Amino acid sequence: MTYSTSQLQSLLNRSNVHVRDPEGTVAKIYRLIEVGASNITVISDFDHTLSRSHDEEGGRCPVTHEVFGNRERFPEIVEKFVQLEKKYARYEHLTEGEERVEKMEAWWRESNQVIADQGISRSELSDIVKETKIQLREGAAEFMVRLEQQEIPILIFSAGIGDVISLVLEQTMGRIPANSHVISNMMAYDEKDRICIFSDPLIHCFNKSGAMVAEFSPLHSCISSRANILLLGDALGDAQMAQGLGKDEERILKIAFLNSKPEMLSRFTSAFDIVIVDDQTMEIPTEIMKMID
Template sequence: MFKATEIVAAAAANAEAECIEQLKKTDAIPLLMNFLLNQENVLCRDPTTVAAKLRKMVIGGAGKTVVISDFDYTLSRFENEQGERLSTTHGVFDDNVMRLKPELGQKFIDLKAKYYPIEFSPKLTMEEKIPHMETWWGTSHGLIINEKFSKSTIEEFVRQSRIVFRDGAEDFIQSLDAHNIPLVIFSAGIGNIIEYFLQQKLGAIPRNTHFISNMILFDEEDKACAFSEPLIHTFCKNSSVIQKETSFFHEIAGRVNVILLGDSMGDIHMDVGVERDGPTLKVGYYNGSLEDTEAMEHYEQVYDIVLVRDPTFTVAQKIVDVINSTH
């Protein structure tokens, strides 16, 4: 029989050992924060809060982590080395259709010219923008369906597209898969385009990767015949468009710590609807003008870490590496 004093001593020893183990896990946090705060292109409004979130994530480890990421201009690059704007998933049709059917291609381009400024207008509220986004997405999707593009044609469009991964994004996706960290790609773009792109670049879609996006539905002849419902646009990327029976909910059960990656104001609520009690570390890519200090300040207010004109996945990779290295 243990004496009461021995039981207390054993409990204290276990608590101390656990405390030491947790301290070991969080030793890397000061180094990571020092790295972040010394990068010229990194903005961090509240380093103390960021460090606290990272500490919880490191203690939880890979088994408690899930990554929720936008695709267009987040996993993919905004521009190339020459400063030329690259394509989004919807832009794949803009680029390719213009070559094959200029009249139809011009319709896609005209839609973007009209609605893109509205999407990023600082003078309009989100509520004011939503009807315009619904019209833009709905009209664009209607053009795709009316043309009855085949699956093979769309796959070739992707092969010829100007979508480019951010430097290190492929390694990032594969490292998540290697450590069994789910990656949820939450996109207001076209999910099939993302799937085809990953298949072409990685050889296959990693087993840990899940999609919440607008999906083209095909008929028995593999012709585009409809889009999935509900419509997902920039400003409804939250639980309202997530089907609760979606398989990935089982995959992320118990994943209480979220790394959220986005590039717009519409991305900051992508974690809403994921039941958990851990922190969300929001990392935002700012692709706008360096002279627009007001816009950058807005990003700082809603994202924990802002990456200014950063074409790489270096910061996200370092964060995941620290989480993985402690287990």
């Protein structure tokens, strides 16, 4: 694939694209191009990264836990979610520390247990996801198919619900691409095929790091043998998803989608190489991957 410096600069100079270190970022992209598809892994968040944060009318799209947020269908779940938010939300904005992590982990575990206690069947879960407004980001399906064609593995690393992610992909794309693997909070089912528990390890926003990938992903050996990583996220914590995988920072191109809270821009540009503001497409990551053979 041919490319030019001017094409790349045009991509990064868009009004909604913010790059803290243009020279260093361009060098990272050139490095991806030079090493080729056989030396690249993609690590991506799901909620509001591969999926949209708002729809075409501007309405907010739910994250995976929120497929159970229909008050008419799940009044008990919604009420308990509200109670848990009142109990734990104040800890979310504490200065980084052990107490914050403990409280967030408790919030995740208790929320997952609320869902498991409802005894929802596998088939009912499929119907629930089909009815939800979770939508893949525009171009995300094509992006994943392109990666599959390039034989580039993609690790979908999410603090959401893995079963919901898989169903969204299956229902939207017709299948889960063979190059894809999900690390997320997975449901376990009883003999009646009803959700009974969430399996360990619990994944939350503060433990999404390479250590989790190394321990639980069958893609780890593949990632280890590939020199470069394209990382995609929508939260500050996502910038650490490749930490601990033994890759030098100059070999990790980090792209963030800043879907809301524009006041966070400076913090995002400090953590990521490229920050894309209020854009519901996968256009820029796709254009970068088009440059790679």
